[in-house]
Amino acid sequence: AQTVTQSQPEMSVQEAETVTLSCTYDTSESNYYLFWYKQPPSRQMILVIRQEAYKQQNATENRFSVNFQKAAKSFSLKISDSQLGDTAMYFCAFMSTGTASKLTFGTGTRLQVTL
Amino acid sequence: SQTIHQWPATLVQPVGSPLSLECTVEGTSNPNLYWYRQAAGRGLQLLFYSVGIGQISSEVPQNLSASRPQDRQFILSSKKLLLSDSGFYLCAWSAGANTEAFFGQGTRLTVV
Numbered sequence: 138a139q140t141v142t143q144s145q146p147e148m149s150v151q152e153a154e155t156v157t158l159s160c161t162y163d164t165s166e167s168n169y170y171l172f173w174y175k176q177p178p179s180r181q182m183i184l185v186i187r188q189e190a191y192k193q194q195n196a197t198e199n200r201f202s203v204n205f206q207k208a209a210k211s212f213s214l215k216i217s218d219s220q221l222g223d224t225a226m227y228f229c230a231f232m233s234t235g236t237a238s239k240l241t242f243g244t245g246t247r248l249q250v251t252l
Numbered sequence: 253s254q255t256i257h258q259w260p261a262t263l264v265q266p267v268g269s270p271l272s273l274e275c276t277v278e279g280t281s282n283p284n285l286y287w288y289r290q291a292a293g294r295g296l297q298l299l300f301y302s303v304g305i306g307q308i309s310s311e312v313p314q315n316l317s318a319s320r321p322q323d324r325q326f327i328l329s330s331k332k333l334l335l336s337d338s339g340f341y342l343c344a345w346s347a348g349a350n351t352e353a354f355f356g357q358g359t360r361l362t363v364v
Contacts, residue, residue: 240346
């Protein structure tokens with residue numbers, strides 16, 4: 138069974154600074170997908186970034202980038218130039234590519250961006 | 253374009269009453285469908301997922317059940333609610349094993 142671990146329950150960063158959120162996972166599969174979702178106070182889940190396990194190149198989306206270390210089963214999210222609107226819960230998620238297509242989430246990291 | 257509808261947005265139910273939460277997806281066919289529960293300030297716990305009509309996988313034994321009577325309809329039910337069933341319930345869909353999931357607006361359920 139796949140598990141996703143986010144060891145940082147809460148983090149804080151000042152506006153315009155950079156912050157890195159950690160995520161590790163455990164799986165016996167060789168091909169899978171990883172995601173970071175954001176949940177602002179509205180509680181709407183928003184996809185931030187995705188990474189295919191077979192791609193060595195780290196995904197980037199504007200100010201958001203990941204550091205994907207497949208051997209270490211690590212998938213961290215870096216937010217550059219943090220903005221007040223980045224304040225939210227951030228969830229790391231794992232999706233298997235088999236017929237099960239199960240999407241498993243970590244427990245989340247609450248990020249507070251301050252002035 | 254694809255859209256997902258989840259209702260109701262909020263629900264207050266007495267202990268022992270039944271529950272039915274509905275989720276429908278438009279603009280796609282044969283989606284993977286998911287039900288999650290999020291306790292206050294906590295992560296998302298996968299309750300059920302379905303890769304096709306009548307195919308339901310249960311992740312945690314509990315007081316809830318799920319059904320998929322139509323391709324794009326996913327229903328979460330309970331015959332008798334418990335206080336511990338309170339939480340925020342999210343429905344989601346994905347196009348397959350290689351795509352991200354899209355979420356509904358969620359249902360805040362309070363069992364009193």
